[in-house]
Amino acid sequence: MSKSRRYFIIGLCALLSIVLIWYFSRPTPVAVPAAIAHGYSIALKQARNGEPGAARVLYQQLGRTDLSPERRAALHAELPNYPSPHALKLADKDLSSESALVREAAIHSIVGLVPTGQRTLLLGPVLDDPEQAVRFTAANALLGLSPDTLGLYFGPLQQVLDEFVKALKAQPETAEGWIQLARLYIHSAMLPQAQNALAQAVRLQPDNLQAVVAQIELLDKQGKTDESRQLLARQLTAHPESAYLQHALGMWLLHHGERTYALLGLSKAVELEPGNQDYRYDLATTLHAQQELEAAQRQLEEIIQRHPANRKARVLLVNYWKESGQLQNVQVLLAQLEQQNPDDPALQQGL
Numbered sequence: 001m002s003k004s005r006r007y008f009i010i011g012l013c014a015l016l017s018i019v020l021i022w023y024f025s026r027p028t029p030v031a032v033p034a035a036i037a038h039g040y041s042i043a044l045k046q047a048r049n050g051e052p053g054a055a056r057v058l059y060q061q062l063g064r065t066d067l068s069p070e071r072r073a074a075l076h077a078e079l080p081n082y083p084s085p086h087a088l089k090l091a092d093k094d095l096s097s098e099s100a101l102v103r104e105a106a107i108h109s110i111v112g113l114v115p116t117g118q119r120t121l122l123l124g125p126v127l128d129d130p131e132q133a134v135r136f137t138a139a140n141a142l143l144g145l146s147p148d149t150l151g152l153y154f155g156p157l158q159q160v161l162d163e164f165v166k167a168l169k170a171q172p173e174t175a176e177g178w179i180q181l182a183r184l185y186i187h188s189a190m191l192p193q194a195q196n197a198l199a200q201a202v203r204l205q206p207d208n209l210q211a212v213v214a215q216i217e218l219l220d221k222q223g224k225t226d227e228s229r230q231l232l233a234r235q236l237t238a239h240p241e242s243a244y245l246q247h248a249l250g251m252w253l254l255h256h257g258e259r260t261y262a263l264l265g266l267s268k269a270v271e272l273e274p275g276n277q278d279y280r281y282d283l284a285t286t287l288h289a290q291q292e293l294e295a296a297q298r299q300l301e302e303i304i305q306r307h308p309a310n311r312k313a314r315v316l317l318v319n320y321w322k323e324s325g326q327l328q329n330v331q332v333l334l335a336q337l338e339q340q341n342p343d344d345p346a347l348q349q350g351l
Contacts, residue, residue, distance in 0.1 A: 047078035054340050055341035055342070061075055076108060076109040081309045092122060107137050107141055143184075199215070213245070232248065236249060243276065251282070270283050275306060280300075284313075284316070296320060315337075
């Protein structure tokens with residue numbers, strides 16, 4: 001046998017050994033039961049509609065390893081309405097996903113599942129994520145927390161925020177970019193810079209009401225109440241049918257202790273955009289603060305009728321009905337909540 005042929009055979013044997021080692025050492029695919037494998041669309045529908053068993057099928061789907069990143073992200077969007085220790089475990093696990101899209105979706109899940117002051121330990125490590133977009137998403141989720149709450153992650157957060165500012169300044173000008181930059185400046189108490197950033201956003205998009213309302217809130221925060229009021233009045237004159245501005249008016253009046261007048265703005269916002277859960281929720285809590293308990297209950301009932309998965313409204317309505325002694329209604333709502341998610345902390349705490 002020639003030397004070259006011998007080397008060829010040796011090389012072939014070595015390659016075969018490598019292939020065999022890889023084949024027998026590779027992870028064994030986890031078999032997904034057919035009912036679960038074909039149940040993604042059903043689970044998503046159940047979760048969005050607040051149907052019985054929604055939490056169970058949502059958790060089952062998130063427990064799969066064969067879902068596309070897009071599908072996992074869609075499931076995470078529903079997870080905050082179904083809190084439990086298991087839900088938090090699923091979200092925490094996906095912070096380590098190979099997909100940046102899934103990691104970002106998991107961050108949003110945790111924001112919905114965990115109170116603001118308790119997010120640091122879960123999201124602080126993500127500030128070191130290899131993907132810039134994921135680091136920025138984590139930073140956004142931690143904005144506004146005090147240095148004491150951030151603890152060891154105060155320094156890493158500042159580093160990511162500095163990086164975020166540089167990235168925003170380097171990209172082509174957009175109104176959204178300027179608004180984001182303003183948020184970062186506000187977190188760092190750089191209020192004049194934030195005001196300038198918002199002015200640039202309005203310069204690019206004069207009818208960008210998100211930027212305008214942010215300007216109004218920032219003027220108010222700086223004690224420039226008259227300027228804030230005047231800007232709000234001008235915008236309401238220009239856009240009288242804007243639910244967004246009517247809601248902003250209501251919240252501005254609430255901030256200044258004018259609850260009775262605030263109800264007018266909040267009611268108008270709901271009238272203009274009846275499907276907006278957040279506007280109706282704010283109206284309900286303001287009505288309750290004005291001792292208009294029945295009216296507040298009706299607003300929360302309307303939210304649940306339109307959006308059965310809205311856990312926040314359901315839990316608040318349970319509390320309001322307990323206040324008024326309507327225990328039969330309380331039992332009905334709790335039974336529905338238990339059907340949706342038997343591990344809901346509200347049930348465990350004996351709400």
